[in-house]
Amino acid sequence: MTAATLSRSRLPSFSKSSGWGLWYNKDIFAEVDLDPDNPPQTLAEFIDACERIKAAGYYAFHPAEDSAPRKLRRIWYVFFWQMGGELFDQDYSHATFNNPKGLLALQFLVDIFNDFGWNEPGTNGYSQFAAGELGMLVAGNWYYGTAVGSGVNWGYAPMPSFFGVPYTWGNSHQLVIPVQPAGTSEDVYLAAMEVLKFISENSHIWTMYGGHITAYKPEAENPELLASEYWTKSGQWLNEMAQRGLVHFPINHPKGSELEHAIQAQIELAVNGQISPQEALDRAEEDCNRILSGG
Known part of the structure:
Protein backbone atom coordinates (compact mmCIF):
# COMPACT_ATOMS: atom_id res chain seq x y z
CA MET A 1 0.00 0.00 0.00
CA LYS A 16 -5.79 -4.31 21.74
CA SER A 17 -8.49 -5.36 24.18
CA SER A 18 -8.83 -5.14 27.93
CA GLY A 19 -11.39 -6.26 30.48
CA TRP A 20 -12.29 -7.00 34.06
CA GLY A 21 -11.68 -10.18 36.02
CA LEU A 22 -11.42 -11.30 39.63
CA TRP A 23 -8.17 -10.87 41.55
CA TYR A 24 -8.01 -12.70 44.88
CA ASN A 25 -5.59 -13.11 47.78
CA LYS A 26 -4.55 -16.76 48.02
CA ASP A 27 -3.13 -16.42 51.53
CA ILE A 28 -6.39 -14.98 52.85
CA PHE A 29 -8.27 -17.78 51.12
CA ALA A 30 -6.11 -20.39 52.84
CA GLU A 31 -6.51 -18.65 56.20
CA VAL A 32 -10.32 -18.88 56.03
CA ASP A 33 -10.37 -22.46 54.69
CA LEU A 34 -11.14 -21.58 51.08
CA ASP A 35 -9.34 -23.37 48.26
CA PRO A 36 -6.69 -20.95 46.91
CA ASP A 37 -6.82 -22.69 43.55
CA ASN A 38 -10.61 -22.62 43.17
CA PRO A 39 -12.05 -19.12 43.55
CA PRO A 40 -15.85 -18.77 43.72
CA GLN A 41 -17.75 -19.14 40.48
CA THR A 42 -21.38 -18.91 41.63
CA LEU A 43 -23.26 -16.38 43.75
CA ALA A 44 -23.66 -18.85 46.62
CA GLU A 45 -19.94 -19.64 46.61
CA PHE A 46 -19.14 -15.95 46.41
CA ILE A 47 -21.34 -14.99 49.36
CA ASP A 48 -19.82 -17.78 51.44
CA ALA A 49 -16.30 -16.61 50.59
CA CYS A 50 -17.10 -12.98 51.42
CA GLU A 51 -18.62 -13.85 54.78
CA ARG A 52 -15.62 -15.96 55.75
CA ILE A 53 -13.17 -13.25 54.74
CA LYS A 54 -15.15 -10.55 56.56
CA ALA A 55 -15.30 -12.68 59.72
CA ALA A 56 -11.50 -12.94 59.66
CA GLY A 57 -11.19 -9.15 59.82
CA TYR A 58 -10.38 -8.34 56.20
CA TYR A 59 -12.20 -6.33 53.59
CA ALA A 60 -14.02 -9.11 51.76
CA PHE A 61 -14.65 -7.72 48.29
CA HIS A 62 -14.23 -4.58 46.22
CA PRO A 63 -16.24 -4.73 42.98
CA ALA A 64 -14.97 -1.57 41.30
CA GLU A 65 -11.22 -0.96 41.39
CA ASP A 66 -10.81 2.47 43.04
CA SER A 67 -14.52 3.38 43.35
CA ALA A 68 -14.36 6.05 40.65
CA PRO A 69 -17.89 6.79 39.38
CA ARG A 70 -17.26 5.16 36.01
CA LYS A 71 -16.03 1.99 37.76
CA LEU A 72 -19.20 1.78 39.87
CA ARG A 73 -21.21 2.14 36.69
CA ARG A 74 -19.27 -0.64 35.00
CA ILE A 75 -19.86 -3.19 37.74
CA TRP A 76 -23.55 -2.30 37.79
CA TYR A 77 -23.50 -3.03 34.05
CA VAL A 78 -21.92 -6.43 34.76
CA PHE A 79 -24.58 -7.45 37.29
CA PHE A 80 -27.35 -6.20 34.97
CA TRP A 81 -25.90 -7.84 31.87
CA GLN A 82 -25.59 -11.16 33.68
CA MET A 83 -29.35 -11.06 34.28
CA GLY A 84 -29.93 -10.57 30.55
CA GLY A 85 -30.48 -6.84 30.85
CA GLU A 86 -30.04 -4.37 28.01
CA LEU A 87 -29.31 -0.72 28.73
CA PHE A 88 -31.20 0.69 25.73
CA ASP A 89 -33.52 -0.49 23.01
CA GLN A 90 -31.95 -1.51 19.71
CA ASP A 91 -32.51 1.89 18.10
CA TYR A 92 -31.34 3.86 21.14
CA SER A 93 -34.67 5.64 21.37
CA HIS A 94 -35.00 5.18 25.13
CA ALA A 95 -33.39 3.63 28.22
CA THR A 96 -34.43 0.09 29.20
CA PHE A 97 -32.61 -0.37 32.51
CA ASN A 98 -35.18 1.01 34.97
CA ASN A 99 -36.80 -2.33 35.72
CA PRO A 100 -36.61 -5.10 38.36
CA LYS A 101 -33.34 -6.45 36.94
CA GLY A 102 -31.71 -3.04 36.95
CA LEU A 103 -32.93 -2.43 40.48
CA LEU A 104 -31.69 -5.79 41.78
CA ALA A 105 -28.29 -5.17 40.19
CA LEU A 106 -27.99 -1.74 41.79
CA GLN A 107 -29.30 -2.87 45.17
CA PHE A 108 -26.68 -5.63 45.22
CA LEU A 109 -23.95 -3.11 44.43
CA VAL A 110 -25.16 -0.73 47.14
CA ASP A 111 -25.37 -3.57 49.68
CA ILE A 112 -21.78 -4.66 49.00
CA PHE A 113 -20.55 -1.32 50.34
CA ASN A 114 -23.19 -0.97 53.03
CA ASP A 115 -25.52 -3.64 54.45
CA PHE A 116 -23.30 -6.63 53.62
CA GLY A 117 -20.28 -5.02 55.25
CA TRP A 118 -17.92 -6.41 52.61
CA ASN A 119 -16.34 -2.99 52.04
CA GLU A 120 -17.04 0.71 52.56
CA PRO A 121 -18.15 3.49 50.17
CA GLY A 122 -15.35 5.50 48.60
CA THR A 123 -12.56 3.03 49.29
CA ASN A 124 -9.71 2.24 46.92
CA GLY A 125 -9.71 -1.46 46.12
CA TYR A 126 -6.42 -1.18 44.25
CA SER A 127 -4.68 -0.01 47.42
CA GLN A 128 -6.53 -2.41 49.71
CA PHE A 129 -5.52 -5.40 47.61
CA ALA A 130 -1.89 -4.33 47.22
CA ALA A 131 -1.68 -3.89 51.00
CA GLY A 132 -2.96 -7.41 51.65
CA GLU A 133 -6.14 -6.11 53.29
CA LEU A 134 -8.65 -7.27 50.66
CA GLY A 135 -9.81 -10.76 49.80
CA MET A 136 -11.20 -10.20 46.30
CA LEU A 137 -11.04 -7.36 43.79
CA VAL A 138 -12.71 -6.81 40.43
CA ALA A 139 -10.18 -4.97 38.29
CA GLY A 140 -8.78 -4.77 34.80
CA ASN A 141 -5.89 -6.72 33.40
CA TRP A 142 -3.78 -3.54 33.60
CA TYR A 143 -3.56 -4.23 37.35
CA TYR A 144 -1.12 -7.08 36.65
CA GLY A 145 2.05 -5.05 37.22
CA THR A 146 0.76 -3.65 40.50
CA ALA A 147 -0.29 -7.09 41.70
CA VAL A 148 3.14 -8.53 40.93
CA GLY A 149 4.92 -5.63 42.61
CA SER A 150 2.75 -5.77 45.73
CA GLY A 151 4.21 -9.03 46.99
CA VAL A 152 0.70 -10.39 47.58
CA ASN A 153 0.22 -14.08 46.82
CA TRP A 154 -2.54 -13.51 44.30
CA GLY A 155 -4.65 -15.43 41.85
CA TYR A 156 -6.80 -14.34 38.92
CA ALA A 157 -10.04 -15.81 37.63
CA PRO A 158 -12.78 -15.01 35.11
CA MET A 159 -15.74 -12.96 36.30
CA PRO A 160 -17.97 -15.14 38.52
CA SER A 161 -21.54 -15.94 37.57
CA PHE A 162 -23.29 -13.65 40.04
CA PHE A 163 -26.68 -13.69 38.33
CA GLY A 164 -26.45 -15.79 35.18
CA VAL A 165 -24.17 -15.80 32.15
CA PRO A 166 -20.78 -14.61 33.51
CA TYR A 167 -20.44 -11.52 31.37
CA THR A 168 -17.78 -8.97 32.20
CA TRP A 169 -17.01 -5.41 31.16
CA GLY A 170 -14.35 -4.72 28.55
CA ASN A 171 -13.04 -2.15 26.13
CA SER A 172 -10.56 -1.79 23.30
CA GLY A 245 -18.15 -13.79 23.86
CA LEU A 246 -18.39 -12.89 27.54
CA VAL A 247 -16.83 -9.43 27.25
CA HIS A 248 -19.40 -6.67 26.81
CA PHE A 249 -18.28 -3.30 25.53
CA PRO A 250 -19.28 0.33 26.27
CA ILE A 251 -22.34 2.08 24.91
CA ASN A 252 -22.07 2.32 21.11
CA HIS A 253 -23.73 5.63 20.38
CA PRO A 254 -22.53 9.11 19.31
CA LYS A 255 -23.68 10.41 22.70
CA GLY A 256 -22.26 7.44 24.57
CA SER A 257 -20.10 9.54 26.89
CA GLU A 258 -23.04 11.74 27.85
CA LEU A 259 -25.20 8.70 28.55
CA GLU A 260 -22.54 7.06 30.67
CA HIS A 261 -21.98 10.20 32.71
CA ALA A 262 -25.72 10.51 33.28
CA ILE A 263 -25.86 6.95 34.60
CA GLN A 264 -22.73 7.00 36.74
CA ALA A 265 -23.66 10.22 38.53
CA GLN A 266 -26.75 8.53 39.95
CA ILE A 267 -25.05 5.19 40.65
CA GLU A 268 -22.45 6.96 42.78
CA LEU A 269 -25.12 8.78 44.79
CA ALA A 270 -26.89 5.50 45.49
CA VAL A 271 -23.71 3.71 46.59
CA ASN A 272 -22.88 6.61 48.92
CA GLY A 273 -26.35 6.45 50.47
CA GLN A 274 -27.50 9.86 49.26
CA ILE A 275 -30.43 8.53 47.24
CA SER A 276 -32.18 5.17 47.00
CA PRO A 277 -31.40 2.72 44.19
CA GLN A 278 -34.86 3.32 42.72
CA GLU A 279 -34.36 7.08 42.77
CA ALA A 280 -31.03 6.58 41.02
CA LEU A 281 -32.60 4.57 38.22
CA ASP A 282 -35.49 7.02 37.86
CA ARG A 283 -33.11 9.95 37.51
CA ALA A 284 -30.71 8.12 35.20
CA GLU A 285 -33.57 7.00 32.96
CA GLU A 286 -34.95 10.53 32.73
CA ASP A 287 -31.53 12.01 31.94
CA CYS A 288 -30.71 9.38 29.33
CA ASN A 289 -34.06 9.75 27.58
CA ARG A 290 -33.56 13.52 27.50
CA ILE A 291 -30.12 13.07 25.92
CA LEU A 292 -31.44 10.61 23.34
CA SER A 293 -34.31 12.90 22.40
CA GLY A 294 -31.90 15.76 21.79
CA GLY A 295 -32.92 17.72 24.85
Whole structure:
Protein backbone atom coordinates (compact mmCIF):
# COMPACT_ATOMS: atom_id res chain seq x y z
CA MET A 1 0.00 0.00 0.00
CA THR A 2 1.23 3.50 -0.77
CA ALA A 3 0.12 6.72 0.82
CA ALA A 4 -1.70 7.64 -2.39
CA THR A 5 -4.18 4.80 -1.79
CA LEU A 6 -5.12 6.01 1.68
CA SER A 7 -8.40 7.74 2.32
CA ARG A 8 -10.33 8.99 5.32
CA SER A 9 -12.19 5.69 5.46
CA ARG A 10 -9.17 3.40 5.17
CA LEU A 11 -6.23 4.04 7.46
CA PRO A 12 -4.27 1.28 9.19
CA SER A 13 -4.42 0.86 12.95
CA PHE A 14 -3.22 -1.27 15.83
CA SER A 15 -5.69 -2.42 18.47
CA LYS A 16 -5.79 -4.31 21.74
CA SER A 17 -8.49 -5.36 24.18
CA SER A 18 -8.83 -5.14 27.93
CA GLY A 19 -11.39 -6.26 30.48
CA TRP A 20 -12.29 -7.00 34.06
CA GLY A 21 -11.68 -10.18 36.02
CA LEU A 22 -11.42 -11.30 39.63
CA TRP A 23 -8.17 -10.87 41.55
CA TYR A 24 -8.01 -12.70 44.88
CA ASN A 25 -5.59 -13.11 47.78
CA LYS A 26 -4.55 -16.76 48.02
CA ASP A 27 -3.13 -16.42 51.53
CA ILE A 28 -6.39 -14.98 52.85
CA PHE A 29 -8.27 -17.78 51.12
CA ALA A 30 -6.11 -20.39 52.84
CA GLU A 31 -6.51 -18.65 56.20
CA VAL A 32 -10.32 -18.88 56.03
CA ASP A 33 -10.37 -22.46 54.69
CA LEU A 34 -11.14 -21.58 51.08
CA ASP A 35 -9.34 -23.37 48.26
CA PRO A 36 -6.69 -20.95 46.91
CA ASP A 37 -6.82 -22.69 43.55
CA ASN A 38 -10.61 -22.62 43.17
CA PRO A 39 -12.05 -19.12 43.55
CA PRO A 40 -15.85 -18.77 43.72
CA GLN A 41 -17.75 -19.14 40.48
CA THR A 42 -21.38 -18.91 41.63
CA LEU A 43 -23.26 -16.38 43.75
CA ALA A 44 -23.66 -18.85 46.62
CA GLU A 45 -19.94 -19.64 46.61
CA PHE A 46 -19.14 -15.95 46.41
CA ILE A 47 -21.34 -14.99 49.36
CA ASP A 48 -19.82 -17.78 51.44
CA ALA A 49 -16.30 -16.61 50.59
CA CYS A 50 -17.10 -12.98 51.42
CA GLU A 51 -18.62 -13.85 54.78
CA ARG A 52 -15.62 -15.96 55.75
CA ILE A 53 -13.17 -13.25 54.74
CA LYS A 54 -15.15 -10.55 56.56
CA ALA A 55 -15.30 -12.68 59.72
CA ALA A 56 -11.50 -12.94 59.66
CA GLY A 57 -11.19 -9.15 59.82
CA TYR A 58 -10.38 -8.34 56.20
CA TYR A 59 -12.20 -6.33 53.59
CA ALA A 60 -14.02 -9.11 51.76
CA PHE A 61 -14.65 -7.72 48.29
CA HIS A 62 -14.23 -4.58 46.22
CA PRO A 63 -16.24 -4.73 42.98
CA ALA A 64 -14.97 -1.57 41.30
CA GLU A 65 -11.22 -0.96 41.39
CA ASP A 66 -10.81 2.47 43.04
CA SER A 67 -14.52 3.38 43.35
CA ALA A 68 -14.36 6.05 40.65
CA PRO A 69 -17.89 6.79 39.38
CA ARG A 70 -17.26 5.16 36.01
CA LYS A 71 -16.03 1.99 37.76
CA LEU A 72 -19.20 1.78 39.87
CA ARG A 73 -21.21 2.14 36.69
CA ARG A 74 -19.27 -0.64 35.00
CA ILE A 75 -19.86 -3.19 37.74
CA TRP A 76 -23.55 -2.30 37.79
CA TYR A 77 -23.50 -3.03 34.05
CA VAL A 78 -21.92 -6.43 34.76
CA PHE A 79 -24.58 -7.45 37.29
CA PHE A 80 -27.35 -6.20 34.97
CA TRP A 81 -25.90 -7.84 31.87
CA GLN A 82 -25.59 -11.16 33.68
CA MET A 83 -29.35 -11.06 34.28
CA GLY A 84 -29.93 -10.57 30.55
CA GLY A 85 -30.48 -6.84 30.85
CA GLU A 86 -30.04 -4.37 28.01
CA LEU A 87 -29.31 -0.72 28.73
CA PHE A 88 -31.20 0.69 25.73
CA ASP A 89 -33.52 -0.49 23.01
CA GLN A 90 -31.95 -1.51 19.71
CA ASP A 91 -32.51 1.89 18.10
CA TYR A 92 -31.34 3.86 21.14
CA SER A 93 -34.67 5.64 21.37
CA HIS A 94 -35.00 5.18 25.13
CA ALA A 95 -33.39 3.63 28.22
CA THR A 96 -34.43 0.09 29.20
CA PHE A 97 -32.61 -0.37 32.51
CA ASN A 98 -35.18 1.01 34.97
CA ASN A 99 -36.80 -2.33 35.72
CA PRO A 100 -36.61 -5.10 38.36
CA LYS A 101 -33.34 -6.45 36.94
CA GLY A 102 -31.71 -3.04 36.95
CA LEU A 103 -32.93 -2.43 40.48
CA LEU A 104 -31.69 -5.79 41.78
CA ALA A 105 -28.29 -5.17 40.19
CA LEU A 106 -27.99 -1.74 41.79
CA GLN A 107 -29.30 -2.87 45.17
CA PHE A 108 -26.68 -5.63 45.22
CA LEU A 109 -23.95 -3.11 44.43
CA VAL A 110 -25.16 -0.73 47.14
CA ASP A 111 -25.37 -3.57 49.68
CA ILE A 112 -21.78 -4.66 49.00
CA PHE A 113 -20.55 -1.32 50.34
CA ASN A 114 -23.19 -0.97 53.03
CA ASP A 115 -25.52 -3.64 54.45
CA PHE A 116 -23.30 -6.63 53.62
CA GLY A 117 -20.28 -5.02 55.25
CA TRP A 118 -17.92 -6.41 52.61
CA ASN A 119 -16.34 -2.99 52.04
CA GLU A 120 -17.04 0.71 52.56
CA PRO A 121 -18.15 3.49 50.17
CA GLY A 122 -15.35 5.50 48.60
CA THR A 123 -12.56 3.03 49.29
CA ASN A 124 -9.71 2.24 46.92
CA GLY A 125 -9.71 -1.46 46.12
CA TYR A 126 -6.42 -1.18 44.25
CA SER A 127 -4.68 -0.01 47.42
CA GLN A 128 -6.53 -2.41 49.71
CA PHE A 129 -5.52 -5.40 47.61
CA ALA A 130 -1.89 -4.33 47.22
CA ALA A 131 -1.68 -3.89 51.00
CA GLY A 132 -2.96 -7.41 51.65
CA GLU A 133 -6.14 -6.11 53.29
CA LEU A 134 -8.65 -7.27 50.66
CA GLY A 135 -9.81 -10.76 49.80
CA MET A 136 -11.20 -10.20 46.30
CA LEU A 137 -11.04 -7.36 43.79
CA VAL A 138 -12.71 -6.81 40.43
CA ALA A 139 -10.18 -4.97 38.29
CA GLY A 140 -8.78 -4.77 34.80
CA ASN A 141 -5.89 -6.72 33.40
CA TRP A 142 -3.78 -3.54 33.60
CA TYR A 143 -3.56 -4.23 37.35
CA TYR A 144 -1.12 -7.08 36.65
CA GLY A 145 2.05 -5.05 37.22
CA THR A 146 0.76 -3.65 40.50
CA ALA A 147 -0.29 -7.09 41.70
CA VAL A 148 3.14 -8.53 40.93
CA GLY A 149 4.92 -5.63 42.61
CA SER A 150 2.75 -5.77 45.73
CA GLY A 151 4.21 -9.03 46.99
CA VAL A 152 0.70 -10.39 47.58
CA ASN A 153 0.22 -14.08 46.82
CA TRP A 154 -2.54 -13.51 44.30
CA GLY A 155 -4.65 -15.43 41.85
CA TYR A 156 -6.80 -14.34 38.92
CA ALA A 157 -10.04 -15.81 37.63
CA PRO A 158 -12.78 -15.01 35.11
CA MET A 159 -15.74 -12.96 36.30
CA PRO A 160 -17.97 -15.14 38.52
CA SER A 161 -21.54 -15.94 37.57
CA PHE A 162 -23.29 -13.65 40.04
CA PHE A 163 -26.68 -13.69 38.33
CA GLY A 164 -26.45 -15.79 35.18
CA VAL A 165 -24.17 -15.80 32.15
CA PRO A 166 -20.78 -14.61 33.51
CA TYR A 167 -20.44 -11.52 31.37
CA THR A 168 -17.78 -8.97 32.20
CA TRP A 169 -17.01 -5.41 31.16
CA GLY A 170 -14.35 -4.72 28.55
CA ASN A 171 -13.04 -2.15 26.13
CA SER A 172 -10.56 -1.79 23.30
CA HIS A 173 -8.07 0.84 22.21
CA GLN A 174 -6.63 1.70 18.83
CA LEU A 175 -3.59 3.52 17.51
CA VAL A 176 -4.55 5.12 14.20
CA ILE A 177 -2.99 7.40 11.62
CA PRO A 178 -5.01 10.62 11.37
CA VAL A 179 -5.55 12.09 7.91
CA GLN A 180 -3.01 14.88 7.57
CA PRO A 181 -3.46 18.33 6.00
CA ALA A 182 -3.58 18.52 2.23
CA GLY A 183 -0.14 18.45 0.71
CA THR A 184 1.41 16.27 3.40
CA SER A 185 4.21 14.16 1.97
CA GLU A 186 3.59 10.48 1.36
CA ASP A 187 6.70 9.82 3.43
CA VAL A 188 4.88 10.97 6.56
CA TYR A 189 2.16 8.36 6.07
CA LEU A 190 4.61 5.64 5.13
CA ALA A 191 6.77 6.29 8.18
CA ALA A 192 3.71 6.17 10.43
CA MET A 193 2.62 2.94 8.79
CA GLU A 194 6.01 1.41 9.50
CA VAL A 195 5.65 2.31 13.18
CA LEU A 196 2.20 0.70 13.37
CA LYS A 197 3.48 -2.35 11.53
CA PHE A 198 6.34 -2.71 14.00
CA ILE A 199 4.05 -2.34 17.01
CA SER A 200 1.55 -4.85 15.62
CA GLU A 201 4.21 -7.40 14.75
CA ASN A 202 5.70 -7.12 18.24
CA SER A 203 2.48 -6.64 20.19
CA HIS A 204 3.08 -9.73 22.33
CA ILE A 205 5.46 -7.44 24.24
CA TRP A 206 2.70 -4.86 24.72
CA THR A 207 0.46 -7.66 25.91
CA MET A 208 2.94 -9.11 28.42
CA TYR A 209 4.05 -5.84 29.99
CA GLY A 210 0.97 -3.70 29.49
CA GLY A 211 -1.40 -6.39 30.71
CA HIS A 212 -3.64 -6.42 27.66
CA ILE A 213 -4.65 -8.73 24.81
CA THR A 214 -3.38 -7.97 21.32
CA ALA A 215 -5.97 -8.07 18.56
CA TYR A 216 -3.32 -9.17 16.04
CA LYS A 217 -3.86 -12.92 15.85
CA PRO A 218 -0.30 -14.04 14.96
CA GLU A 219 1.01 -12.17 18.01
CA ALA A 220 -1.75 -13.55 20.24
CA GLU A 221 -0.24 -16.95 19.46
CA ASN A 222 3.37 -15.88 20.02
CA PRO A 223 5.24 -18.66 21.93
CA GLU A 224 7.00 -16.16 24.20
CA LEU A 225 3.64 -14.70 25.21
CA LEU A 226 2.00 -18.07 25.80
CA ALA A 227 4.90 -19.16 28.04
CA SER A 228 5.00 -15.89 30.00
CA GLU A 229 3.96 -15.55 33.62
CA TYR A 230 1.48 -12.85 32.64
CA TRP A 231 -0.32 -15.22 30.29
CA THR A 232 -0.31 -18.28 32.52
CA LYS A 233 -1.38 -16.39 35.65
CA SER A 234 -3.97 -13.98 34.23
CA GLY A 235 -3.93 -13.19 30.52
CA GLN A 236 -5.23 -16.55 29.35
CA TRP A 237 -8.39 -16.14 31.42
CA LEU A 238 -9.16 -12.72 29.97
CA ASN A 239 -8.53 -14.11 26.50
CA GLU A 240 -10.85 -17.02 27.25
CA MET A 241 -13.64 -14.65 28.31
CA ALA A 242 -13.18 -12.69 25.10
CA GLN A 243 -13.15 -15.79 22.90
CA ARG A 244 -16.34 -17.06 24.56
CA GLY A 245 -18.15 -13.79 23.86
CA LEU A 246 -18.39 -12.89 27.54
CA VAL A 247 -16.83 -9.43 27.25
CA HIS A 248 -19.40 -6.67 26.81
CA PHE A 249 -18.28 -3.30 25.53
CA PRO A 250 -19.28 0.33 26.27
CA ILE A 251 -22.34 2.08 24.91
CA ASN A 252 -22.07 2.32 21.11
CA HIS A 253 -23.73 5.63 20.38
CA PRO A 254 -22.53 9.11 19.31
CA LYS A 255 -23.68 10.41 22.70
CA GLY A 256 -22.26 7.44 24.57
CA SER A 257 -20.10 9.54 26.89
CA GLU A 258 -23.04 11.74 27.85
CA LEU A 259 -25.20 8.70 28.55
CA GLU A 260 -22.54 7.06 30.67
CA HIS A 261 -21.98 10.20 32.71
CA ALA A 262 -25.72 10.51 33.28
CA ILE A 263 -25.86 6.95 34.60
CA GLN A 264 -22.73 7.00 36.74
CA ALA A 265 -23.66 10.22 38.53
CA GLN A 266 -26.75 8.53 39.95
CA ILE A 267 -25.05 5.19 40.65
CA GLU A 268 -22.45 6.96 42.78
CA LEU A 269 -25.12 8.78 44.79
CA ALA A 270 -26.89 5.50 45.49
CA VAL A 271 -23.71 3.71 46.59
CA ASN A 272 -22.88 6.61 48.92
CA GLY A 273 -26.35 6.45 50.47
CA GLN A 274 -27.50 9.86 49.26
CA ILE A 275 -30.43 8.53 47.24
CA SER A 276 -32.18 5.17 47.00
CA PRO A 277 -31.40 2.72 44.19
CA GLN A 278 -34.86 3.32 42.72
CA GLU A 279 -34.36 7.08 42.77
CA ALA A 280 -31.03 6.58 41.02
CA LEU A 281 -32.60 4.57 38.22
CA ASP A 282 -35.49 7.02 37.86
CA ARG A 283 -33.11 9.95 37.51
CA ALA A 284 -30.71 8.12 35.20
CA GLU A 285 -33.57 7.00 32.96
CA GLU A 286 -34.95 10.53 32.73
CA ASP A 287 -31.53 12.01 31.94
CA CYS A 288 -30.71 9.38 29.33
CA ASN A 289 -34.06 9.75 27.58
CA ARG A 290 -33.56 13.52 27.50
CA ILE A 291 -30.12 13.07 25.92
CA LEU A 292 -31.44 10.61 23.34
CA SER A 293 -34.31 12.90 22.40
CA GLY A 294 -31.90 15.76 21.79
CA GLY A 295 -32.92 17.72 24.85
